[in-house]
Amino acid sequence: MSNARILGTGGFLPARVVTNAELAQRVDTSDEWIVSRTGIRERRIAAPDESTCDLAEGAARQALDAAGCLATEIDLVIVATTTPDRVFPGTACLLQDRLGIHGPAAFDVQAVCSGFVYGLTIAEKFIRTGSAKRALVVGAETMSRIIDWQDRSTCVLFGDGAGAVVLGASDEPGILSSHLHADGAYKDLLTAKNTMTDSGCLLRAAGPVTMRGNEVFRMAVTTLDGLVGETLAASGLQQADIKWLVPHQANTRIIAATAKRLGLSMDQVIVTVDRHGNTSAASVPLAFDAGVRDGRIQRGDVVLMEAFGGGFTWGAVLLRY
């Protein structure tokens, strides 16, 4: 059984920055409300001709480069996304083709904001059992395409982007433990429904996002509290062993509650929500990449990734970088 270690990371954001002030010109909101309730100051929005696969490709190429790995050495491609470019084929197949990878398994994972944590866990199982040696795991989203831009309760929250890692078989420790959960009883609290005809046929896929924010907030805080406890207990590590928390970036108040539960100072938390907003499946790998690139996350550091999102789905990965 091999360990699965992160060999390289990448991130890619669309060029267009949309500030809170710009949104306040479109809907009844304010920079003060958005910052105090969420911590978000700005987000990136994809250009009209920029696809989820374009963002995924940018992040993937950077991760391959950082890992010193050729695309042709990848034997598993997983893309976590809620905003695929096509109903089918999966975005992982589109990405695989762009990168010139032909033959190895490629599939999408749909677990909304927890998608990357799900994808990383699946890739780790492939590597640990010898079914793959080098996996490309990407979280990529164009959430702007499934937002109602007139709905102030959701349109201020989300952003577009992609993050990626190359995960490889290694003798050195990598992923130490991971835990995935879901409970579909909460399916209607955060959702993007298809539009159906009266006879029940699909008319238009995906959108817009609707959320009962306050209820999601409360569930996120309590669920993440239990999740981080479970992950630590299973790993045999202590709270003090965790050097960095890389949380899903939905709201700084949720992030601060999780950090407090772990006894971590906010200096030990990678926060990008202020600049990226909530990029759903892209948020954890984008934040991880930001921490690696600016030198905060160093080789050997113990890192806890966690996420919570629509489904509800939630999950955590504890790893030594």
Ligand code: UT7
């Ligand atoms: O990524 C997946 C997981 N998602 C999350 O974890 C998101 C969890 N939820 C949240 O982060 C928060 O619930 C929100 C940031 C979405 C909302 O914050 P809140 O403190 O829960 O506000 P609220 O929904 O209770 O709304 C409070 C008030 C309402 O007005 P009234 O009814 O008190 O008069 C809203 O209509 O704020 C109003 N409001 C706004 N006001 C200005 C809602 N959105 C806005 C807005 N600007 N953009």
